[in-house]
Amino acid sequence: MRLKTFPGGVHPHDHKHFSASAPIEVMPLPKRVVIPMSQHIGAPSTPVVKVGDEVKTGQKIADAKGFVSIPQHATISGKVSKIDVFPHPAGASSVSIEITGDGLDSWVELSDDPNFMDLSAEEMKNRIGEAGICGMGGAGFPTFVKLSPPADKPIDTVILNGVECEPYLTADDRLMLERTQEVVSGLKILMKILGAKQGIIGIEANKPDDIAAMKKILASESQFRVVPLKLQYPQGAEKQLIYAATRRKVPAGGLPMAVGVVVQNVATAFAMYEAVRYQKPLVERIISVTGSVVQTPKNLQARIGTPFSELVQFCGGTKEDPGKIISGGPMMGFALPSLEAPMAKGSSGLVLLSEAEAVSLEERNCLRCARCVDVCPMNLLPSMIAQAVKAGAMDIALKAGLEDCMKCGSCAYVCPAHIRLVQWIDTGKIRHAETLRGKK
Amino acid sequence: MKERYTVSPAPHLHDRTNIPNVMWNVVLALLPALGFAVYYWGWRSLWLTLLGILAAVGTEALIQWLRKVPIRISDGSAVLTGMLLTFNISAASPWWLPVVGSVFAIAIGKQVFGGLGNNPVNPALLGRAFLLASWPSLMTGIQTWKLPKTTAVMSGIDPRIVDPNLQAVSAKAYDLVTGATPLNVAQTLRDSEFVSTLAATKEASLDLGNRIFNGMIDLGTLKNLFWGQIGGCIGEVSVFALLLGAVYLLWRRIIEWRIPFFYLLTVFVLTFLFGGMAGTGFSLSVPIFHLFAGGLMLGAFFMATDYTTSPLTKNGRIIYAIGCGVLTVIIRLVGGYPEGVSYSILFMNVMTPLLDMITRPKAFGKVKK
Numbered sequence: 001m002r003l004k005t006f007p008g009g010v011h012p013h014d015h016k017h018f019s020a021s022a023p024i025e026v027m028p029l030p031k032r033v034v035i036p037m038s039q040h041i042g043a044p045s046t047p048v049v050k051v052g053d054e055v056k057t058g059q060k061i062a063d064a065k066g067f068v069s070i071p072q073h074a075t076i077s078g079k080v081s082k083i084d085v086f087p088h089p090a091g092a093s094s095v096s097i098e099i100t101g102d103g104l105d106s107w108v109e110l111s112d113d114p115n116f117m118d119l120s121a122e123e124m125k126n127r128i129g130e131a132g133i134c135g136m137g138g139a140g141f142p143t144f145v146k147l148s149p150p151a152d153k154p155i156d157t158v159i160l161n162g163v164e165c166e167p168y169l170t171a172d173d174r175l176m177l178e179r180t181q182e183v184v185s186g187l188k189i190l191m192k193i194l195g196a197k198q199g200i201i202g203i204e205a206n207k208p209d210d211i212a213a214m215k216k217i218l219a220s221e222s223q224f225r226v227v228p229l230k231l232q233y234p235q236g237a238e239k240q241l242i243y244a245a246t247r248r249k250v251p252a253g254g255l256p257m258a259v260g261v262v263v264q265n266v267a268t269a270f271a272m273y274e275a276v277r278y279q280k281p282l283v284e285r286i287i288s289v290t291g292s293v294v295q296t297p298k299n300l301q302a303r304i305g306t307p308f309s310e311l312v313q314f315c316g317g318t319k320e321d322p323g324k325i326i327s328g329g330p331m332m333g334f335a336l337p338s339l340e341a342p343m344a345k346g347s348s349g350l351v352l353l354s355e356a357e358a359v360s361l362e363e364r365n366c367l368r369c370a371r372c373v374d375v376c377p378m379n380l381l382p383s384m385i386a387q388a389v390k391a392g393a394m395d396i397a398l399k400a401g402l403e404d405c406m407k408c409g410s411c412a413y414v415c416p417a418h419i420r421l422v423q424w425i426d427t428g429k430i431r432h433a434e435t436l437r438g439k440k
Numbered sequence: 441m442k443e444r445y446t447v448s449p450a451p452h453l454h455d456r457t458n459i460p461n462v463m464w465n466v467v468l469a470l471l472p473a474l475g476f477a478v479y480y481w482g483w484r485s486l487w488l489t490l491l492g493i494l495a496a497v498g499t500e501a502l503i504q505w506l507r508k509v510p511i512r513i514s515d516g517s518a519v520l521t522g523m524l525l526t527f528n529i530s531a532a533s534p535w536w537l538p539v540v541g542s543v544f545a546i547a548i549g550k551q552v553f554g555g556l557g558n559n560p561v562n563p564a565l566l567g568r569a570f571l572l573a574s575w576p577s578l579m580t581g582i583q584t585w586k587l588p589k590t591t592a593v594m595s596g597i598d599p600r601i602v603d604p605n606l607q608a609v610s611a612k613a614y615d616l617v618t619g620a621t622p623l624n625v626a627q628t629l630r631d632s633e634f635v636s637t638l639a640a641t642k643e644a645s646l647d648l649g650n651r652i653f654n655g656m657i658d659l660g661t662l663k664n665l666f667w668g669q670i671g672g673c674i675g676e677v678s679v680f681a682l683l684l685g686a687v688y689l690l691w692r693r694i695i696e697w698r699i700p701f702f703y704l705l706t707v708f709v710l711t712f713l714f715g716g717m718a719g720t721g722f723s724l725s726v727p728i729f730h731l732f733a734g735g736l737m738l739g740a741f742f743m744a745t746d747y748t749t750s751p752l753t754k755n756g757r758i759i760y761a762i763g764c765g766v767l768t769v770i771i772r773l774v775g776g777y778p779e780g781v782s783y784s785i786l787f788m789n790v791m792t793p794l795l796d797m798i799t800r801p802k803a804f805g806k807v808k809k
Binding site (some may be wrong): 012093250251254331333338351364369377378379385404407412413418426 | 442443444445446447449451452453455457458459462463548554555556557558696747748750751752753754796800801802803804805807
């Protein structure tokens, strides 16, 4: 059978062998955690605790600020030791709450509804909102918002994103294999809330075990489809995944709901299951700590806010000094200056590259070879956008597709002149946003 | 552990291609053609090519030094320009011809505009156009192609196919068949005044003209064209050798299929329709002759595909290639030159910015308004 896919894209080596066969391991409790108030798209959460307060695991420590936002919870029990600006896993820094642990991990009271599927859609949605869940594949869009589509946009299909097209990362892979039933329950919850008739799980073909496990569980139910997808980056990008799995094209500048689809990452589905069944807030997730210089690459079930340095230590440290520290995957992740930052809700991986793998290549003149054009999954003209931004010609940048770029990095991956296309495009996006704000 | 690690924008992986890799691969793909040239024309073609390359690289280094920019001659782009320029002249040329051409190609065709990536037209073709305008007799004309020691029939046509007693019948016709390149023959046959002087009577002249035309598209001639036993520029002689390189470049994804495919297709269709002589009817041999003859293969795979001077957009590339094909056929069948590949590519080169603007692709999911 020909595997489903999308037009454009690139084929980087997947490097998943480092951690693909490592079962999920529970990371010991960290002595301290740092919870950023900004782990999602939207307004940062507002702290509701003061320095010195005693908190339990799962206790709410920050409120959502407005509709597009999420609450935050303590991920260990202990004392609030600091509310200040800390390094952030996405590179810059953010106001965060530091909790110094008491080592007891005493939880707030959780419940258990074995018949959770009988709960009303409204109740499910509330529990998900209360649990502080946001998209765990990277972008971090508040899940509650995605579950509240306007009445004129009926949703008929829910797609679970189990593609994990970023090289190195295996967190979703292990989750689908070891928590198959729970992930499927998350999908069913999603379908119930949205009233969708069809549930699809998209998985890249390099994870045959996951595909088999999912198919086994869903074999008897006709409203579900497990869709194996071609190994091609960025297969897990929302619009590309929707196209590959359903042949529907999300309008440029639009949201998936415009074509009746909602996409959620598999880790998000798992968190939703725990939130609905146990009313358990999102305090931990699976993260791949991997790369050629990590002593023993692992998939860890770790508390949100655990410093990256502790994760690396638990994996036996490094074989040699790394050349680059990447929070997230190597195609779209952030290079960090140190291991000081904590893991957040969207942290699916921590990748340490060696010096040799991390060489930075010198930028040269554009040859106009059009490789970027041929691989762009959004059908844009990346080199033209970059050149226009460089020259300050925003009108040309916009015509060449500035706003439609999702920064997947395929263009920069193949550029023989090593032009930092994504960086230039990002600069253009920021400049454009400033102009728009100025106009208002 | 270090105090601070390198922070750089994503993506953090690269497929490790680079400019030298691209350029040297194209040079490699041109080597079979050079090998065939040496085989048919002798070592002189190699020396001329090396002179052309040396002049191009030297000029590039000198100007980069004067411009106070890093000297990048090792990236292979000047080597390629010098090589392509020399591929466009006869192996019988004087030694200074590739040197002058290469200096012009690099200095005026490329560095004046800011070097690699900034030139509006293909530097090698501009160099060739300069030579053609300055020394037309060295660049075209039947005498250009003769090498003292070659015995090959330049046109690839076996005189016996045309007429067993050709030499006896008409020295003029014999000269044409043995001394001219295939496209020279094709052009000369379009000249009715010349044709009428081939033999004693008008009817005999027309008949001889038609027979030469038929010899031109004879299977034996096409075979000679394919393997390279014909007169022509250094790099054009063997279709086979050029295709070898072209397949390699397509396989390594250094060139993309659209430009060569639509270029060759256009030439094929148009010469099938309009390439015959009065009274010879349609024949598939005519378009095949036109595909194999002259610089078309070299142009379609190695010159029109030049990154900098061809469109970025996929549809732009198609229009560009069709434009190249139409112009080539017009020049060959109607124009004053026997060959039109280089001028048509140069012309379409300058259309490239316009083509990029009018063929901007619609973003994924964008609907027409």
